[in-house]
Amino acid sequence: MTHIFYFFYGFCLCLSLLCALFVVIWNLHWRGGFAWDRSLLHFNWHPVLMVSGLVILYGNAAVVYRIPFTWKQRKLVCKLVHAGMMFVALLLSILGLSAVFDFHRGFNIPHMYSLHSWVGISTVLLFASQWILGSIGFLLPCSPPWMRSFLKPVHIWMGRIILVFSLASCISGINEKLLLTLNGISAALYNALPVEAVFVNFLGILIMAFGMAIFGILFVKKWQRPEDEGPENAYLLLSEDTP
Numbered sequence: 346m347t348h349i350f351y352f353f354y355g356f357c358l359c360l361s362l363l364c365a366l367f368v369v370i371w372n373l374h375w376r377g378g379f380a381w382d383r384s385l386l387h388f389n390w391h392p393v394l395m396v397s398g399l400v401i402l403y404g405n406a407a408v409v410y411r412i413p414f415t416w417k418q419r420k421l422v423c424k425l426v427h428a429g430m431m432f433v434a435l436l437l438s439i440l441g442l443s444a445v446f447d448f449h450r451g452f453n454i455p456h457m458y459s460l461h462s463w464v465g466i467s468t469v470l471l472f473a474s475q476w477i478l479g480s481i482g483f484l485l486p487c488s489p490p491w492m493r494s495f496l497k498p499v500h501i502w503m504g505r506i507i508l509v510f511s512l513a514s515c516i517s518g519i520n521e522k523l524l525l526t527l528n529g530i531s532a533a534l535y536n537a538l539p540v541e542a543v544f545v546n547f548l549g550i551l552i553m554a555f556g557m558a559i560f561g562i563l564f565v566k567k568w569q570r571p572e573d574e575g576p577e578n579a580y581l582l583l584s585e586d587t588p
């Protein structure tokens with residue numbers, strides 16, 4: 346079973362790398378590269394930071410507890426790695442949002458008009474609340490046991506919902522960007538399927554495949570970390586951590 350896990354996990358890592366490469370190459374090769382100056386190039390940070398933060402890093406952080414070699418480590422270490430990766434994912438997504446808000450300000454484009462922007466902002470708000478509640482509930486020694494046991498299933502359920510919302514935000518964002526640029530300022534129309542559209546549609550498929558692979562890992566019960574600590578200690582950061 347461990348071999349199958351590592352095969353699956355290796356597949357997730359390959360898809361992570363491919364998603365990152367595709368989103369960077371798209372913006373370097375077809376969209377002119379990157380700048381932080383409220384120009385058109387300022388926007389290009391948005392997809393790169395959102396895909397790397399809310400999809401790649403978030404997805405990989407979600408499966409940290411499933412990696413069998415981490416089961417020999419103290420649970421405290423896993424909790425810190427999980428929370429730390431989620432924190433970096435949150436920072437990247439906040440930077441990604443500030444890129445698109447600054448770009449809109451630079452060109453006097455109204456904020457929050459599209460379905461993509463509504464789904465996107467809800468995703469980031471849910472993620473920020475989840476991170477704050479998770480840190481208070483599972484990492485602070487003063488959080489009462491009843492709160493931790495109430496929070497755990499909610500945290501797991503909400504964590505999955507956020508990944509679904511992230512995937513939906515990326516797919517809708519990619520679709521909107523292609524429609525806006527290829528049918529607006531570019532010579533090659535979207536429905537003529539120029540090379541850029543083929544490449545970026547494929548990026549969307551890679552993102553969906555990555556989501557499927559992460560959910561595949563999350564749904565296999567045998568790949569859950571065996572409970573090696575008492576229920577009281579399981580969520581406490583500052584309590585003595587049993588080996």
Ligand code: HEM
Pocket residue numbers: 391392393395396399400442445446449455456457458459460461462463464465466468469510511512514515516517518519520521522525
């Ligand atoms: C989890 C991922 C994402 C989230 C949470 C997200 C969130 C947002 C938000 C909140 C806005 C509104 C900004 C404003 O009104 O000033 C926005 C705008 C935009 N995003 Fe994303 N985004 C994500 C991924 C992407 C991706 C991958 C693309 C692909 C290029 C993209 C393309 C766009 C475009 C074209 C706009 C400007 C038009 C609009 O406001 O809808 N987004 N995004």
